[in-house]
Amino acid sequence: MENYALQMKAITKEFPGVRALDNVTFSVRKGEIHALCGENGAGKSTLMKVLSGVYPHGTYDGQILINGQKVELKSIKESQNAGVSIIYQELALVEEMSVAENLFLSHDLMRARIIDWNKIYSEAQKWLDHIGLDIDPQTKVGHLTVGKQQLIEIAKALTQKTEILILDEPTAALTESDVDILIKLLNDLRAEGVTCIYISHKLGEVMTLADTVTIIRDGQTVSTDRIEDLSEEMIITKMVGRELTELFPYEERPISSENILDVKNYTVIDPLGKKIINDVSFTLKKGEILGFSGLMGAGRTELFMSLFGGLRGNPTGTVLIDGKATMIKNPADAIREGLAYVSEDRKRYGLVLGMDITKNTTLAALNKMMKLKVIDNALEVKTAGDITYKMNLKAPNLEALVGQLSGGNQQKVVLSKWLLNDPKVLILDEPTRGIDVGAKYEIYKIINELASQGVGIVIVSSELPEVLGMSDRILVMAEGKITGEFSREEATQEKIMTCATGGEKS
Ligand SMILES: Nc1ncnc2c1ncn2[C@@H]1O[C@H](COP(=O)(O)OP(=O)(O)OP(=O)(O)O)[C@@H](O)[C@H]1O
Ligand SMILES: [Mg+2]
Missing domain, CATH: 3.40.50.300 (P-loop containing nucleotide triphosphate hydrolases)
Known part of the structure; x- marks a missing residue:
């Protein structure tokens, strides 16, 4: 019998108008690094939110087994108690506090009536040594690079007896050297028996790190394979459902x-x-x-x-x-x-998360949406519809709030917005x-097209x-x-x- 740390069986999760997960099966062996791949909006983050208690038991259908035992996780806390830790791309550390304080934030050490700082710093030092990070535990987290902060998040998860560590696009914002440190750490943790679920659009990383890869498409499980039986091309084909022979559709153009x-x-x-x-x-x-x-x-x-x-x-x-x-x-x-500037931080500079797709898309081109000094709604909807179709945006409809889209689909809305501005x-x-391979290809084609128009x-x-x-x-x-x-x-x-x-x- 296989020794599974986690089994998710027939998981179905619906949001109004979207079936984000449709009968998904996902089994992870103890101590392996298991990559979860799929296009933007495939349902990866949603599946992990089901596991980590963000969507509690009762808000989805299906079963979860941890170490062979059926569990009903009703909250994030319960999921943590069952040994599950999730690290999001948006980091959750307190920048104003030191590394040590962050590590033990919700720990008894920090809750004692008289805090034993010597002990906290020495404990923190131990964990820093453990993950191979050479920094002073008294350093303020805000002074560290995003990559180092990510490692601190992992250390924090480890202080809480994590058996299943989930990383949702951990390297999207890391420098190459921080990626190397992270990869080394994950390999060490595997040797210690920690089970890891790894979500990334960087397939090169998936190929070097993962033992097993599960691919989901449109909320359904496509396959689970050992890494030996896969190539990067095969993963891409399974993800996008068609063959993608070239990754960069560069075209010679007269400049x-x-x-x-x-x-x-x-x-x-x-x-x-x-x-x-x-x-x-x-x-x-x-x-x-x-x-x-x-x-x-x-x-x-x-x-x-x-x-x-x-x-x-x-x-x-x-x-x-x-x-x-x-x-x-x-x-x-x-x-x-x-000038048009598509920023690297879509949440901060690009989008109004509480507004719908149409409004976000036409935001920088409102002057073109005007007819007799009022906004022509029909034109606005048509324009937004055309460009988002081109970008292959996955959303229930154009009235959906941007804040409810998957990460990669939000990025497509940012791009659509600036493309409409005729810069x-x-x-x-x-x-x-954070964009999947298929959509990258579409974006590169749009870039070529704009360049050939003289932009x-x-x-x-x-x-x-x-x-x-x-x-x-x-x-x-x-x-x-x-x-x-x-x-x-x-x-x-x-x-x-x-x-x-x-x-x-x-
Ligand atoms: N809170 C929500 N309300 C409504 N729809 C949602 C919500 N969260 C996710 N969805 C929808 O569920 C689907 C799956 O989204 P999810 O975030 O799981 O995708 P993903 O695979 O993580 O994609 P990405 O690679 O872009 O991060 C998408 O169609 C998304 O719009
Ligand atoms: Mg996601």
Whole structure:
């Protein structure tokens, strides 16, 4: 008999108008890393919320067995007591508190009438050593990188006797070196017998980490296979239900000789006096796709946020849009001048979660939705319908609230919104983070189409294959400066990484 840590049987979960899970079966062996794959909106996060008690027993159909025992998890607390810990992409740590305080937040150690700080710090140190993180337990969590915070979340889960650890897209926002630390930690935990459920759209990671892969599509289980019996291509085919031969549909296009954007000697000093952008100069041609590569913190997001008028600080230098010198003081100016900026943090900058899909999609293009000074609702709905169909958005209908969409589908709404704005320059900051392979392909095709219409496109991305696969030209940044420039033909991962880390001008 197989030794299962978890069995979920015939799980069905409905939301008004959507059957998110339809008779899903999911069995995880003790001590394995089990990847859960599927397109955006397939039901991965919902299944894990059923397991972790976010959707309590009674709000879904089906059965859950942990270590062979039937359980009825009525709350998050009950699920935790049964040994289940879930780590979401949105981190739940208290930034103002120290690492040690966060680790033992709900622990008896912190609840004692007189808190024994020596003990807390020494216990915290033990857990930090255990997960291989070399930081002082007194460090404020807010001072750590997202990746380190993620590791602290895992350590916190481990202090609570976790037997089943769920990671829902843990690496979407991590730097490569933090991903490596995470992968090593998960391998160590496997050796200790912790069972792990791993959700990720990065299939390379799935191939290196997982022992077993379950694929779900449209709320139904497609298959469960051992990793030896799978290839990345097979996972993709099972996920999207068709073969996808090329990942990057790059097309040779004639690129105009006219600059659509010309940035000269651009420097930004932040309110604390720190030079965050240091004398950056570059041009972008009409119809060109320009990739921006670099490590996290290199200043790429700051550069484009600032050009878009959305960063505090004092920029100097000149910016020409379509040959005309411009002064952009805020995002409204930027939109008027023809810039569009799709941000990496969709919740903070991109969407109104309490509004429906139609309204979110047409938000930046309302002037085009006007007829005789009032918004033409029919036109608005048609426009939103057309673009979201193109993007292959999965939602019950256009009146659905954006906050109820799956993560990847929210990102598609952000993109739709800016595409409708007919920009001259489209700046995409981590455009495909959290997006499934099939939808990435659709987004790349739209990017190509816009470029061939003469839109200048900037892709800021931490994923080298994406930058290499889609760009006509690539600039590399490090420490607020441009440290390298490569044509599509010259560029390689190694050359880019050298410029991103060493900061040598090529
Ligand atoms: N609270 C909710 N209310 C209504 N519908 C919901 C809610 N949560 C999820 N859904 C719907 O259930 C389906 C499955 O969503 P889920 O978040 O589980 O997808 P996912 O596989 O995690 O996708 P992604 O890769 O984009 O994160 C989607 O159609 C989504 O819109
Ligand atoms: Mg999800």
